Amino acid sequence: MMHTFLPFVLVMIFVIVLLNIWANKLKIAYPILLVLAGLGISFIPSLPIIKIDPDLIFFIFLPPLLFEASWHISFKEMKKWWRIIGSFAFLVVLFTAFLVAIVSNYFIPGFGIALGFVLGGIVSPPDAVSTGAITKFVKIPKSTAAILEGESLLNDASSLIILRFALIAVSTGHLVWMDVASQFTWMLIGGVGIGLIVAFLFMQIHKKWSTDGPSDIALTLIAPYFMYWLAEQAHCSGVLAVVSGGIWMSAQRLVFLPSSSRIKGYNVWESFVFILNGSVFLLIGLELPEIVEGIKGEGIPIRTAIGYGIIVTIVLVLARIISSYIALLSTVIFRPTVVNARIMTKRSWLSPLVLGWTGMRGVVSLAAALSIPLQLGNEPFPHRNLILFITFVAILLTLVVQGLTLPYMIKKLNPFRGLENEECDDFHTRTEIKKGLKQHVYVHIKNKYDNDEKWIGHVGMEKVLKHWENQTNTEDIRWIDDNIKEVLLEMFAVQRAYLHELNKDPNINEEIIRAQIHQVDLEEERIRFV
Template identity: 35%
Template structure:
């Protein structure tokens, strides 16, 4: 089977199984990893090798950018303390505990290989965290902390990984140098990300090109930030996150509606396909991971992998509970930026730390040999151990997240929905006030202005009803007759276009343009109904 055929097969499987996962209400990473495992055992399927550079330089930048773009900067800033405690403190604590377990429990694992393994599996995975919590009924605070932690813990994990590998290769470890390098990598990464985003923002503002070219620029942004930061020995991940947070805050001023709509559609599709390929590729690595281990050691290593998984999860739980409350107790009576999490929220934060493709790529990137020609110690066992940790994380934690949320009583708090309704009411109120102002009177004839005032008054009344009693409290009769007629006319026009297409009396390009305009009108009408 050629590479192109294999890629088409994987895309088809990804699309089909994502729909199956949605119907089963199961996180689709779980289904795709299992599908990858099944495909890896298919006779005749060529080995699929996941090159680390493919993960770090092709898949990772756009996926990180999309996740960070969707993250609210204000929410991220409000939860900065728990995010930092998890992204730095929890990673270092897990590193020490997991290394100790690996050293004392795994035969032949000296401190060097033990710390390398711990550095690989200690940081949570940004791609897995974003997908695993998507669509789950969790509060916005929990999702912000989990996703925020996974986006910024790269600096800690990267430095730990680099220095652990260097310690094995050279036999020396410089703790003070590692701490200084952590600060440098973080600063360079954030600085590069902001600079790249600002540069692209200027290009967007000055650009008068098509929406397609503008969308292409948004696709280039994460790659430019990542590659430049890595070239300057900074954190490419933090560069992409900083660029995305900057760009999302300024998108409304940088581009017009047409470009934003097209970019959003492209990014949604790209994110879905890349996420799907990442998880199915994880499963496909099974033959290559197992091949490097002697047959008699495979099942014992699987058992040790489960032990390391328990150590990773246990270390996180041991960190989460004290870190949630100790800073507040030590702070005395000083005002705190946010409320303390409940024990249930802390439990979910502990259980929700997922490992994924980044850990596997880090394991695959280990050098094959030391400078003296000896094989890198325990490299192949580390690959299998990492693979088991990832599977346990995705399959066990991923499948139990939804039941755990229900058991803990942590259904979504509705805060985001309430904030949305409040913002809609505020916006409609201000718009209606403007429509009654002398400035608006100078913009349009009285009959047009009166019609628009009536339209916004209906919208405002409906929003206030919904805010008071929920969507069920709004009778269908409150929908504007004008909106109902608009809907009828849109369907009529679309039918007429179909007749013209069948009669072949009009240029197809013109027909598609008019259909696109009708789609936009219908989308606007749907938003009016929802608001």
């Protein structure tokens, strides 16, 4: 078994790398090529049918993918746009699931409202990985990017909650709403609470144990699995546990992770998540033959099943576009102070259309569909294979059609023209931060060391002062002795503290702050090994 499975995994990773290189050359999102490649490979004769265990995706793939996404999101931006993020992550998902349930009940024979909500809970959440990979090649305002990132982190939890209650309704035929309300509350509060508690414990381990780079990286790799598993064991949301814990650890990274661990961990996580993402999207395409066999077993023509999938996909797209316009109108009506009248041009009213077009589906929808039980009592679960097929069609259409047309739509409609004034000029902001950073360090050195007799006439200290005063770098490092190295390391800590305080300014993009901290970390590592 291992001799056949291991070559398959190695070939799969090799194919993922090749397709990613090709996608970068074509300037399209790699999930699109991976799904199409998996679909094409699945038609190869005599290829063994791939059976995906939903627990494998939920437990092995989902926690690290969510943790990595939450690690890179700006909590400051999430707080700034929490209303629209919350509405898209919960209200829009519920609205989408409701529309899918109504349409499925009307168009698909044998589908009741409860079964429609099962399908709606599965296909309602846009995928964080798909959206992030596709928007990488298009220029969108940072406010829109923050909304998409924040929504994609939270909507998985709300959709899985809907699915859980819909499955109960299908199996029992009814729901006790008081029980639903209490369980829903526990899933939310318990999930967030367990995530924060586990994050706190892991941060204490990082701070109080004598960990090094490899140990720190290993701890960050297992942390999301602990969060997810403990939350699921407590019957609350494992997704919310990973997201809440990941966001808090990300915000505290300067406190419990040294610069070497941050630098090494960034590279490890980038490669690890790339392989996980690629594997999942390739497996989505490879899963098709088993799904098609299931459809044939139910006696449903493939053309008919494809038609159902197209109808549901259209509902998903329209529901998101409608919700985007409702969100914009609500902001204009109820929070006019947030909207700058100068930027509300006719073209800006096209932005909800683009926001609505970003709802690509992916790994969570597939895993949720596969999690449907095979049996309901002594009978097969009704229309399980059809739900799987519709889910696959929705993933394929949203990834390929929306993913390929989104860059063209943004370029053609240019809906964000006029919104430039609300965004920071990144180049100007970066320049001002660097200038302020150097001035801050220079003043710190002058105040602390300039009048200290120990350092008067010290060649190394004169070099340090000259370095920061002239804001230049020198390749001559022979002047760095142990005492000067200690001073320089202190300077790096001062810089990070300055950047941390600067990040509290809501008008400064956090990505710029993080990039500058990464530069400081790199410089510190260079000095450590001089």
